[in-house]
Amino acid sequence: MDLSQPPLPRIDGARLWSRLMSMAEIGARTDGGVDRQALSAEDRAAMARLIGWGESIGLLPSFDTAGNLFLTLPGASEGATVLIGSHLDSQPTGGRFDGVFGVLAAFEVLETLHDRGIVPPRPITLVAWMNEEGGRFAPGMMGSEVFSGHRRLTQIGAVTDAAGVSVATELERLAEAFPGVPRIAPGFPLHAYIEPHIEQADHLEREALVIGAVTGIQGKKTYEVTLSGREAHAGTEPMERRVDAVQAFARVALAMQEAALQAGPDIRFTIGRVEVLPNAPSVVPATVRFRIDLRHPRNDVLDRTGLALEAAARAAAAPCIAEVQPMVDAPANTFSPALRRAILRSAAARGLPATELLSAAGHDARHMAPLAPSAMIFIPCRGGLSHHPEEWAEPAHVAAGAQVLLDTCLHAASATRDKGDLS
């Protein structure tokens, strides 16, 4: 922030906090948490409340056909917008901050600019992405994936929840609920994208920091591995004749971890889920099926390690047969260094202790990064706890996050992409 310029406006932390607590009433659980799953009646009620707040200060709402909600503050010129926000939907046993904090921080930015009569050089648009969580309709991040062209509308429309209700059906219901709100095609030019979010880990809290400028989201690959042996009687089958899937699993688990560790200290390799069949104490097990969770900030390392894991599994499994099925493949991304610097400058100017840090969890920002210079602003959450009714962020940290969003957003709106100000 150039302190020789007129000071940037201050957001209203108390107003933002009261809006957060107001939103937490929608889908409130008796345990203090929130159940506001994607495209549910509660999700629509949250959108209606947000649209109402926007209309009271003249912000124009719109939906795209993927169910993403936008509120636009017009700029001095038209053209590519600075998109800010996150998501309103929650996990079934969710908290009061995951997602909704980013949306309401964005709203606080728009309202502060509106109140001060500040017209930004280009439009600033709030977004509430459809179905980030994926708890009801899996997998999540549907809205941002359709917006970015990563998935097609017809693909997500066919996904159904546990009751058999499809996303397409719920998107029609959404359109019927807001007949007066314009519906546009997904995807429009972005000048930049900035998403505030609680950290969902305890790095900031442990270091007594308030602001995290996120360097990127680490890449993630998951695999399902099936080891097939031969069932036999534990009391009779000689050891040398056995094709024991649990013993093969033991060899494979160690060999895969050893292969993963070749990638250095940033690798994360986990076998978190294991299923043994038939899982009877006196039966030599026929089958072990397990999941691999592999993460690294660099895609080349992730790809190379994934191949090494597959080879290690096949080699160590013999005489069992190893089948390695790739599941999730979410590449790593790096957020705009210019925006990260802008976040750190804002935090420094506001006296907020800050750091750069990596996001271990995925966010909609992952899908905006290929479209425009993108960034994420993290604030601490208590004990790193998230996706839990006791999820909590301090009011001062919520306000700090919104303030840094405002500062960074105005910087982005003024900056020129072709001069590299944002890259």
Add this chain to the structure above:
Amino acid sequence: MDLSQPPLPRIDGARLWSRLMSMAEIGARTDGGVDRQALSAEDRAAMARLIGWGESIGLLPSFDTAGNLFLTLPGASEGATVLIGSHLDSQPTGGRFDGVFGVLAAFEVLETLHDRGIVPPRPITLVAWMNEEGGRFAPGMMGSEVFSGHRRLTQIGAVTDAAGVSVATELERLAEAFPGVPRIAPGFPLHAYIEPHIEQADHLEREALVIGAVTGIQGKKTYEVTLSGREAHAGTEPMERRVDAVQAFARVALAMQEAALQAGPDIRFTIGRVEVLPNAPSVVPATVRFRIDLRHPRNDVLDRTGLALEAAARAAAAPCIAEVQPMVDAPANTFSPALRRAILRSAAARGLPATELLSAAGHDARHMAPLAPSAMIFIPCRGGLSHHPEEWAEPAHVAAGAQVLLDTCLHAASATRDKGDLS
């Protein structure tokens, strides 16, 4: 068999088969199997049918207070009896041969001797042991354990089934159902014990043999091992900080198997059941709990190997904590070599291909072996299948087993223990 002696009588295979099929009606399942669990109404009905058959040829029934049923054919002199038989109860999805074949083969022996007016030199007593299977009241072999002093009546009386009904209650019901049958204290002097049974493995079938003289029942130890680590986020926790219970399990599983293999080719070591907690794909697992099934024909080897396994688990688990909980400890036993020779002689004289073989499964005979010279006679069962509605034994094999029982039983009744004829 001394062929210079008058020929031993032939049993009636057709009569025995028809009694087997008659018993299979009691607790018959629609899939051809039998559900006649211990101390159920069906079990009592089977006892009633057997007592009725016995009374029709003048055999005196008695119960002991542990619910074991006896039918005695008096001998020329009183004194220690030759006990022959097995059990009438079945698994819930049991077959028509496991247990009941041994009881009815014993009945066929008594009836054949009765029909020919043969008075054995000492009493021959049929036994139907109470609750061998343990499917309803666990663990099984209750009747033979009380008879042998291995467990006390009060201990088994307190065991309840899934509906909360106790063994004590069902034993009272049994006494009420047979008011005229004398009840004796468990345990009386045995001269010898011989139990016929289907093999429950496919060794005889594969080798085209009809009779197995069982050398012994291998010893079995089971353990529950718990490895305790620390739950963490799969995306964030650095590898070097993890206390990963699944990785510890992999090390422990290999180390334990390696320690077990030191015991040579007769060892059987199996990890058949594994439970991972919380078993979520993206969570470094906190706990792995698993079962060890360890078997060997020699108790010294079994004891030594058990200790080696515990040491291997503790050493390989670090930094996780290993807790090793012994569960079952059933020592190996060796059956009487003299009776095994008598079985093989009978088979040879009758033209039945035979072999010595080890029993991998446990039987009531395990508890008789410390009391008196004991033996088991195995006949083949199709595909080694048992504890299954499709369990099957050929009528000719059923008859062969009863014939060898008769021959061996008469040999035992005539033999003198103090001359070593039975040891």
